[in-house]
Amino acid sequence: MADINPALETPSDLNRNDTRTVADALNTALADCFAIYLKTKNFHWHVSGPHFRDYHLLLDDQAAQILGVTDAIAERVRKTGNTTLRSIGDISRHQQIADNDRDFVPPHEMLAELREDNLKLIETLRDARERAEAAKDTATSSIADEWIDQAEERAWFLFEASRKS
Template sequence: MSTEKTVRKQSGEVEDNELRLDREKSKEIVEALNDDLADSYTLYHQLRKHHWNVEGAEFRDLHIFLGEAAENTEAAADEIAERLQALGGAPVSSMPNLAERSTVEPEDSNVYAIRESLRNDLAMYGDVIESLREHVELATELGDHATAQILRDILVQTEEDAHHIEHYLEDDTLVAETSNE
């Protein structure tokens, strides 16, 4: 581990940027993007957990889908982090800070039946989607149309992945859970 302690930028600090967006507006957007970044990593880790632990009749398809959905989420996180850095901010990055910053509640570390896992994923996707929509509006209102477009593009992919999960949860997919009747 490095012993270097020279800090170039404090976490939470927003500097002037070359994008010609006012620092106060940038601060608001950076705050929102850091929430989106933390939420993305929370979703990413939950999707990876389910990717690793999926079993059952549709294992292969779900394993592939969950891996791709996690990759989509990781790519979104990267876009968000790069944008907030361009705005003069510092992306939240340590695991404790990401966990503290996340506005979505992850599933615990136990392994559940795939239907329950997918329902938990879908609930988290819904929260992430709502937040992305709010932040698209915020960026638009503050005149940061590029950030709004980046978030719109992420929103399209996020909604598409959530919609796929809806299809997996239909009655005619996956092996139905047995009841004790």
Template structure:
């Protein structure tokens, strides 16, 4: 009977691979999708912050507070997406240059912010873009690559965006 020899714990290890039952190719494909989601979340966070800072109008206070709640929620999503990528053994993107290379959302690059309703509609459309991407691309990629954990995680993120989009839509009436 052969016995396996274990490496001594004191032996220096430079990197431990994530051995979680997924092939490296599968983890890479899912991580690529998650990094794209991360880029979109970061752009949406930045746009929501900008609108929060610059909104004006008769409903200033309520919209200002709504957007504050939303950018805080998006900030949590950003952290969770990055941590999910790390759980798969890959690195999260972290620069505007990297994000810009894979993002789907458009940046709001004008100095002045439009009227309240336009702000709410633009943010709602961005949330809906993320929802569609999660539903049509990111969850199917996770499913195809046997990553049930990421599929479940993405379903939760999608539901958060559905709620935020609903709040924005309801505020335009």
């Protein structure tokens, strides 16, 4: 991470070097949230088939939840005196979740891909939480539990919605 502009320095009793590693992990999680958000909206717009309404509504609900998390993650990074993502290019440099640009994705593949993406996000969030605990950043550690729980719920819903029986 580049040196912080003094105008952006946020007062904090946390060690700046320790929180920088937390911010790095949170910025990766933030980029992944944006990637999953856009993919979820893409699938929401392009889902088809006999379960259209159910999947369409599920994906819209999940996209709204993911978008809500993005602001909380970015604000947590800033509260620790660090800087966060600034652009689509910055997101693409940090994201670990692959985009899906296919013209057609069958609904069962949509749900499976989003389930796996949310499971990857859980790993990233757990890493951020562990780094926060090591930095004695209990606020980040505590709120990360909520973000993990939400991603686990999304993965569970996607799993149940895609079951054959």
